[in-house]
Amino acid sequence: MIIAITGTPGTGKTTLAKKIADYKGFTYVDVYDLIEEKGLCEEFDKDRDCMVVDVDKVVQEIIKIKKEHPDLVIDSHLSHHIPKKYIDILIVTKCDLKELKKRLEKRGYSPTKVRENLDVEIFDICLQEATQEQHKVIIINTNKKIKVESLGI
Ligand SMILES: Nc1ncnc2c1ncn2[C@@H]1O[C@H](COP(=O)(O)OP(=O)(O)OP(=O)(O)O)[C@@H](O)[C@H]1O
Numbered sequence: 001m002i003i004a005i006t007g008t009p010g011t012g013k014t015t016l017a018k019k020i021a022d023y024k025g026f027t028y029v030d031v032y033d034l035i036e037e038k039g040l041c042e043e044f045d046k047d048r049d050c051m052v053v054d055v056d057k058v059v060q061e062i063i064k065i066k067k068e069h070p071d072l073v074i075d076s077h078l079s080h081h082i083p084k085k086y087i088d089i090l091i092v093t094k095c096d097l098k099e100l101k102k103r104l105e106k107r108g109y110s111p112t113k114v115r116e117n118l119d120v121e122i123f124d125i126c127l128q129e130a131t132q133e134q135h136k137v138i139i140i141n142t143n144k145k146i147k148v149e150s151l152g153i
């Protein structure tokens with residue numbers, strides 16, 4: 001079974017993914033690490049301060065991991081681009097804007113990067129794209145501490 005978590009940077013994907021992996025005894029997969037480990041970053045987009053990644057290659061690596069570890073929690077803002085057939089549950093983390101702004105500023109992100117990420121959240125990009133790709137979506141607000149037991153997954 002694969003539970004994948006997507007959402008705007010800072011909305012709490014990693015925090016939640018680790019909790020779920022722990023609770024369900026699933027293997028946690030940090031896609032950022034995977035990209036680095038396997039050299040899946042095609043280039044670095046300086047203007048947008050982000051990596052350009054081939055999602056197909058990421059999927060191939062995830063399939064390889066799944067052969068040895070059948071139950072996975074995938075942590076990445078790219079999760080919703082993984083074809084639906086591989087994903088059992090897609091979680092979209094969301095967070096109130098004031099709180100998100102605080103979290104991103106605390107990380108030392110530039111005002112432009114904070115603004116860009118807030119826009120991603122305002123326009124609900126991850127959720128929109130996930131819906132377009134017809135994923136079965138669960139939305140989780142991470143403003144407050146989450147009790148994994150109560151998520152019903
Ligand atoms: N449910 C929550 N309640 C309170 N604080 C939270 C919650 N989830 C996350 N946070 C806080 O928000 C910050 C960002 O969380 P996290 O690193 O999990 O986000 P992320 O979505 O993985 O970010 P990125 O996309 O950059 O990897 C952290 O400081 C974390 O402690």
Ligand SMILES: [Mg+2]
Pocket residue numbers: 013014015075
């Ligand atoms: Mg993270």
